[in-house]
Amino acid sequence: MMMxxxxxxxxxxxxGPALVFAVAATSVAxxxxxxxxxxxxxxxxxxxxxxxxxxxxCHPQQHASWHRSYHRTMTQVAEGDALLAPFAGEQxxxxxxxxxxxxxxxxxxxVRIAALGEPAEELFAADIAMTVGSHRxxxxxxxxxxxxxGEVWRLPLAWHVAEGRWIHLNGAFLEPEGKLGSEEDYLxxxxxxxxxxxxxxxTEPRPGAAADGSFSTRVGELGIACEACxxxxxxxxxxxxxxxxxxxxxxxxxxQDGSIADPGEMSADLSSEVCGRCHGNRIxxxxxxxxxxxxxxxxGEELARxxxxxxxxxxxxxxxxxxxxxxxxxxxxxxxxxxEYQGLLLSACHTGGEGLGCGACHSMHESEPSMQLRRxxxxxxxxxxxxxxxxxxxxxxxxxxxxxxxxxxxxxxxxGLVQGMISHRITSxxxxxxxxxxxxxxxxxxxxxxxxxxxxxxxMAALGLRGRQxxxxxxxxxxxxxxxxxxxxxxxxxxxxxxxxxxxxxxxxVAAELRMRWLLGALEDEYPAVRFAAARGLAQVADxxxxxxxxxxxxxxxxxxxxxxxxxxxxxxxxxxxDPFSGHEERRSSLLEHQERQxxxxxx
Amino acid sequence: MSADRHLRLSIALVAIxxxxxxxxxxxxxxxxxxxxxxxxxREFLRLGHAHGALLGLVNxxxxxxxxxxxxxxxxxxxxxxxxxxxxxxxGVGFVAGGLLHGPTDPGLxxxxxxxxxxxxxxxxxxxxxxxxxxxLPSSD
Numbered sequence: 157m158m159m160x161x162x163x164x165x166x167x168x169x170x171x172g173p174a175l176v177f178a179v180a181a182t183s184v185a186x187x188x189x190x191x192x193x194x195x196x197x198x199x200x201x202x203x204x205x206x207x208x209x210x211x212x213x214c215h216p217q218q219h220a221s222w223h224r225s226y227h228r229t230m231t232q233v234a235e236g237d238a239l240l241a242p243f244a245g246e247q248x249x250x251x252x253x254x255x256x257x258x259x260x261x262x263x264x265x266x267v268r269i270a271a272l273g274e275p276a277e278e279l280f281a282a283d284i285a286m287t288v289g290s291h292r293x294x295x296x297x298x299x300x301x302x303x304x305x306g307e308v309w310r311l312p313l314a315w316h317v318a319e320g321r322w323i324h325l326n327g328a329f330l331e332p333e334g335k336l337g338s339e340e341d342y343l344x345x346x347x348x349x350x351x352x353x354x355x356x357x358x359t360e361p362r363p364g365a366a367a368d369g370s371f372s373t374r375v376g377e378l379g380i381a382c383e384a385c386x387x388x389x390x391x392x393x394x395x396x397x398x399x400x401x402x403x404x405x406x407x408x409x410x411x412q413d414g415s416i417a418d419p420g421e422m423s424a425d426l427s428s429e430v431c432g433r434c435h436g437n438r439i440x441x442x443x444x445x446x447x448x449x450x451x452x453x454x455x456g457e458e459l460a461r462x463x464x465x466x467x468x469x470x471x472x473x474x475x476x477x478x479x480x481x482x483x484x485x486x487x488x489x490x491x492x493x494x495x496e497y498q499g500l501l502l503s504a505c506h507t508g509g510e511g512l513g514c515g516a517c518h519s520m521h522e523s524e525p526s527m528q529l530r531r532x533x534x535x536x537x538x539x540x541x542x543x544x545x546x547x548x549x550x551x552x553x554x555x556x557x558x559x560x561x562x563x564x565x566x567x568x569x570x571x572g573l574v575q576g577m578i579s580h581r582i583t584s585x586x587x588x589x590x591x592x593x594x595x596x597x598x599x600x601x602x603x604x605x606x607x608x609x610x611x612x613x614x615x616m617a618a619l620g621l622r623g624r625q626x627x628x629x630x631x632x633x634x635x636x637x638x639x640x641x642x643x644x645x646x647x648x649x650x651x652x653x654x655x656x657x658x659x660x661x662x663x664x665x666v667a668a669e670l671r672m673r674w675l676l677g678a679l680e681d682e683y684p685a686v687r688f689a690a691a692r693g694l695a696q697v698a699d700x701x702x703x704x705x706x707x708x709x710x711x712x713x714x715x716x717x718x719x720x721x722x723x724x725x726x727x728x729x730x731x732x733x734x735d736p737f738s739g740h741e742e743r744r745s746s747l748l749e750h751q752e753r754q755x756x757x758x759x760x
Numbered sequence: 761m762s763a764d765r766h767l768r769l770s771i772a773l774v775a776i777x778x779x780x781x782x783x784x785x786x787x788x789x790x791x792x793x794x795x796x797x798x799x800x801x802r803e804f805l806r807l808g809h810a811h812g813a814l815l816g817l818v819n820x821x822x823x824x825x826x827x828x829x830x831x832x833x834x835x836x837x838x839x840x841x842x843x844x845x846x847x848x849x850x851g852v853g854f855v856a857g858g859l860l861h862g863p864t865d866p867g868l869x870x871x872x873x874x875x876x877x878x879x880x881x882x883x884x885x886x887x888x889x890x891x892x893x894x895x896l897p898s899s900d
Contacts, residue, residue, distance in 0.1 A: 166839075166886075169882060169886060170838050170839060170841075170842040170879065170882045171842055172882075173878040173881075173882055174846070174875040174876070174879045174882075175875075177874055177875050177878055178871075178875050181871050181874075181875075214864040214865075216799070217799060396864075402862065402864060402865040403865050403866065403867065403868055403870060403871070404868065405862050405863070405865070406860060406861055406863075406865060406866070406867040406868065407867075
C-alpha cells in the first residue's frame with residue numbers, strides 16, 4: 157500500500173484521530189457544563205420508576221448492601237428461595253380448623269383451610285402468589301376476589317422463622333383467642349393487601365381503588381427497593397445517560413444533583429421522615445387519594461405535606477375520641493413497633509442539641525441486615541457522639557460499663573413482630589413517677605425483674621441518679637411481688653408480653669429457676685400472644701440454664717388444644733415448682749380480675 | 761523520537777507500571793483505606809497498571825516492528841512518538857481518573873484514555889501499512 161508522501165500526512169494520520177476526539181470531548185464537556193438541563197433543578201414528582209437493577213449499573217456497592225437487607229425481601233413473588241416455609245404438607249390445627257400447607261401439581265405453594273371433624277368443610281383454599289417478610293416471620297398473599305376484582309389477601313397464617321413453625325396470626329396480635337369453630341374469629345386476620353400491606357412493604361405502590369370496590373394495584377417494585385427511599389429515579393437516570401455529565405460530576409463543586417433524593421445528605425429531620433413514612437404509623441390527609449394513587453410522599457419533601465404521625469391524642473375528622481390511645485403508654489410513649497418515628501420525635505435527643513435522627517444509629521448501606529445499625533456506631537458509640545465520658549462516666553449510677561446506654565434509656569417496653577422490642581423514645585428512667593401505678597413499665601424493674609417500683613425509686617437517689625421523689629404511695633399489690641410479676645399476672649396483654657420478655661433476658665440479674673417458675677403462669681394466659689412470649693422466653697432461659705427442661709417445654713404448643721397445654725404446664729410445674737401465688741389464691745384472683753378489665757385489640 | 765530513546769522510554773514505561781503493581785499489592789496487603797473500601801478506585805488503578813505495562817510492551821513491539829519492516833525513518837520517528845505518548849496517556853488516564861473519581865464514574869482525566877488509545881491504534885496501523893518505499897519527501 158502506498159502511503160501519502162507529504163510530511164504532514166504522517167502527523168495527521170497518527171495524531172489526528174486523538175486530536176479530533178480531544179476537541180469533540182472538550183466541546184461536549186463545555187456544552188454539558190453550560191447546559192441548564194444537566195445541572196438545574198429537575199421535577200422528580202411523577203418521574204418513572206426504574207427499579208433496582210437499573211440503579212445497580214452505576215451504584216453496585218449500594219445495590220449489594222441493599223440486596224442483603226430484609227427491606228429487599230419484604231415482598232417477593234412466592235417461588236424458589238423466597239419461600240421460607242416448606243409447604244410440604246404441614247398442618248396447623250387451631251380454633252377448630254386445620255390449615256394444610258402444600259404444593260400444587262406444578263409445585264406452586266398453596267394453603268387449604270377446612271373445619272376439623274366430619275365432614276371437613278372447606279373454609280378457604282388458594283395458591284400463594286407472594287410472600288411478605290423474611291426476618292422474623294413470613295406471611296403469604298393469595299389472589300382471591302372476595303369483595304371486588306383485583307384483590308390480593310393476606311392469609312391469617314405465618315411461618316415463624318426462628319421457631320421454624322407455622323403460627324396463626326391471632327397469636328401475633330394482642331387480642332383474645334376467639335371462639336372455637338368460629339369462621340369469623342379464624343379469619344380475623346385475612347386482610348386485604350391492596351389497601352393495607354401494599355403501602356409500606358413495596359416501592360411506589362398505587363392501590364388503584366375504584367369506586368366499584370375493585371382494585372388495579374400496581375407497585376413500582378416488589379419489596380422496599382432503592383426508590384422507596386430515594387424517590388422515583390426516572391429523571392435521574394435520564395439526566396445521567398450523558399457520560400460526560402457523570403464524569404464532570406466527579407468534581408465536588410458540581411456534585412449537586414436535584415434529580416434524586418439522598419437521605420444520607422439530608423437534614424436529620426428530612427432523612428428521618430423517609431424512615432418515618434413506614435416506621436411511624438400515620439393518618440393520611442386525603443385517604444381516598446392515597447387509596448387511589450398511593451401516599452404521595454416524595455423522599456426529600458416534608459412528610460407533613462401528605463400525612464401526620466399518630467400520637468396518643470390524635471383524633472380523626474374532628475371527633476373528640478382518641479382512637480389510638482391504646483397504642484401508647486400513659487406518658488405518650490409508643491407501645492407498638494412501627495411507631496419508632498414517633499419515639500424519635502418525642503426524644504429530647506431529637507428535639508434538642510444537634511437533633512438526633514434515624515441515621516445517627518441506622519444505615520441502609522453501612523450496616524448488617526439485622527437491625528441495620530451503623531458499623532461505626534456500634535454499642536454506645538452513637539450516645540458517646542454527644543455525651544462524652546467526661547460528662548457522663550461509663551459506669552454512672554452504680555451500673556458497670558457492661559450495661560449499655562440503651563438498656564436504661566431505651567428500655568424494652570415496645571411490642572412488635574411477636575416479641576418485646578426496645579423503645580425508640582430515648583428517656584431517663586424515673587421510676588418514682590410511676591410509684592403506685594400499674595399502667596406503665598419502667599426501665600429499672602424491666603431488668604431487675606424481682607424488684608418493686610418503690611425499690612427502684614429509692615435506688616435512684618442512693619445511686620446518685622436524677623429522679624423525682626415518689627408522688628404517690630405504693631399500691632397494696634406491691635407487697636405481693638415484683639413489678640414484673642404483677643404485670644405478668646395482672647397487667648394488660650401488652651404488659652404481660654413485655655413481662656415475659658423481661659423474664660427471658662439473659663442480662664437479667666435474677667436466678668434462671670425463679671424466672672422460669674414465674675413464666676409458667678403465663679403459659680395459661682387467655683391471649684395466645686402472651687402464651688407464645690412465655691413459651692419462647694421459657695425455652696430461651698432453659699437453653700442457657702436448664703437444658704434438661706427443653707423437651708418438656710417443646711411439648712407445649714401455645715396454639716394447641718387447652719387440655720394438651722395444661723398437661724404440658726403440669727409437667728413443667730412438677731419440675732419447676734408452684735407459681736408465686738400458690739397459697740395466695742385471693743391475690744391471684746385479684747390480679748386476674750384486673751387482667752379481665754384490660755382487653756386489648758391492637759396490632760402485631 | 762529515535763529508536764534507542766523509544767526503546768528506553770518504553771521499557772521505563774513497563775517498569776513504572778509494573779512497580780505500580782507492587783504498590784497496589786502492598787495497599788491490598790495493608791488494607792489501605794481508600795483502596796480496599798473503594799471498588800471504583802481499585803478497578804481504575806488496576807486498569808491503569810495493566811494497560812500501562814501492557815502498552816509499554818506494545819511499544820517495544822512496535823519499535824521492533826519499525827526496524828524489522830524497515831519503516832521509513834520519518835514515519836518511524838512519528839510512530840514511536842505517537843505510540844509512546846498514547847501508551848502513557850492510557851496508563852496515566854486510568855490511574856488519575858481512578859484517584860479523582862466521583863460517586864459513580866472516574867474523574868475527568870479518564871478522557872485521556874480514549875485519546876491515548878487512538879494514538880496507539882493509529883501507530884499500530886501505521887506500522888502495519890507503511891512500506892519502506894513510502895518515503896516522505898522532507899526526509900530526503
